[in-house]
Amino acid sequence: MSEPPVFPLVGSTPVVDLTGLLPDARRGRLLAKCEHLNPTGSIKDRPVRRMLRDLGPAGATHTLVEATGGNTGLSLALMGRALGYRVVLTMSSKMGPEKVRMLRAAGAEVEICPVEAEPGSAEHFIERARRRGRAPGCLYLNQFENASNWRAHHDETGPEIVADVGGRIDSFVCAAGTSGTLTGVARWLRRSSPGTRVVLADPHGSVLAPAVVGRSAVGEPYLAEGIGGDFVPPLFDPSLVDESVVVTDADALRWQRRLVRAGLFVGSSSGVNVAAAADHLSRQPPDDERVVVTLLCDSGDRYVSTWLDDAWTAEHVIDRRTTDTTGGRLCK
Ligand code: PMP
Numbered sequence: 430m431s432e433p434p435v436f437p438l439v440g441s442t443p444v445v446d447l448t449g450l451l452p453d454a455r456r457g458r459l460l461a462k463c464e465h466l467n468p469t470g471s472i473k474d475r476p477v478r479r480m481l482r483d484l485g486p487a488g489a490t491h492t493l494v495e496a497t498g499g500n501t502g503l504s505l506a507l508m509g510r511a512l513g514y515r516v517v518l519t520m521s522s523k524m525g526p527e528k529v530r531m532l533r534a535a536g537a538e539v540e541i542c543p544v545e546a547e548p549g550s551a552e553h554f555i556e557r558a559r560r561r562g563r564a565p566g567c568l569y570l571n572q573f574e575n576a577s578n579w580r581a582h583h584d585e586t587g588p589e590i591v592a593d594v595g596g597r598i599d600s601f602v603c604a605a606g607t608s609g610t611l612t613g614v615a616r617w618l619r620r621s622s623p624g625t626r627v628v629l630a631d632p633h634g635s636v637l638a639p640a641v642v643g644r645s646a647v648g649e650p651y652l653a654e655g656i657g658g659d660f661v662p663p664l665f666d667p668s669l670v671d672e673s674v675v676v677t678d679a680d681a682l683r684w685q686r687r688l689v690r691a692g693l694f695v696g697s698s699s700g701v702n703v704a705a706a707a708d709h710l711s712r713q714p715p716d717d718e719r720v721v722v723t724l725l726c727d728s729g730d731r732y733v734s735t736w737l738d739d740a741w742t743a744e745h746v747i748d749r750r751t752t753d754t755t756g757g758r759l760c761k
Contacts, residue, residue: 433511457719470728477504479581496558498655499528506535525735582613602706602723604656608665615669629673630705632657638673674705694729
């Protein structure tokens with residue numbers, strides 16, 4: 430089958446200058462790549478297109494199975510079905526209702542798994558997908574281990590960022606879910622821009638920032654969606670990370686709302702990325718002219734009854750600042 434018409438729309442996203450939103454612009458420039466403007470509204474269009482291309486001919490496979498925070502699922506529901514596959518998705522009950530409705534509207538079958546399920550247990554969303562994928566004619570894509578995931582960012586997102594900025598990139602700030610973005614872009618930068626400092630933006634409660642400094646932590650609940658986690662994903666490579674900034678939900682929310690007020694309708698992980706990038710910049714010497722690049726990962730359309738709803742945030746988001754948390758900043 431020829432490639433679906435949506436494929437060429439993926440990538441080549443614009444870069445927006447957020448320096449004007451910073452409290453102190455003397456410390457450098459903050460640029461963000463608008464991945465929320467991909468055709469299905471998130472950065473996950475890139476790895477999904479790549480995983481589908483790398484699959485080759487369907488053969489006996491009629492159903493693609495994936496465990497998702499929602500964004501991979503939406504890409505797969507639209508692009509996988511355009512290639513003729515049935516799409517079955519498993520998701521944690523933590524994800525907001527818009528995501529589930531969008532996935533079903535896009536034609537996917539969705540199974541919701543309890544957020545409390547331990548990683549590796551039969552009820553956990555990843556384990557559920559693994560088991561579903563064993564049925565005849567089914568294939569579990571496994572974005573958490575699939576090398577096409579990080580390769581999409583190594584071959585496409587990384588080179589685009591370097592070309593977009595067209596000069597020095599001092600720091601790259603990036604949250605990690607599967608870690609495909611961080612690993613792929615950081616590996617590209619290590620080759621093409623070896624002086625760039627790679628900064629992990631991690632939600633407070635995730636085990637990834639502790640893993641960078643060799644600490645195994647027990648995950649705590651947090652609300653930012655699609656990033657961080659209660660386990661270290663196989664694609665996460667701590668040796669690529671120079672520094673971590675741990676961001677509370679409250680600071681992510683403050684930055685997400687600032688972005689929306691500035692006309693950028695983005696989701697919770699964009700708030701985490703920009704909060705971390707702003708924090709990183711605030712600790713650089715004044716007049717350093719540092720160029721910091723981060724990503725706006727997904728569209729706000731999937732958060733209108735959660736992160737973008739005042740009643741919901743008043744009830745759920747605990748007001749504490751990134752710098753108030755014990756060990757809030759972890760530096761290598
Ligand atoms: N932001 C959001 C909202 C996501 O859904 C994801 C993917 N889980 C990411 C960021 C991070 O992407 P990656 O899987 O490449 O680490």
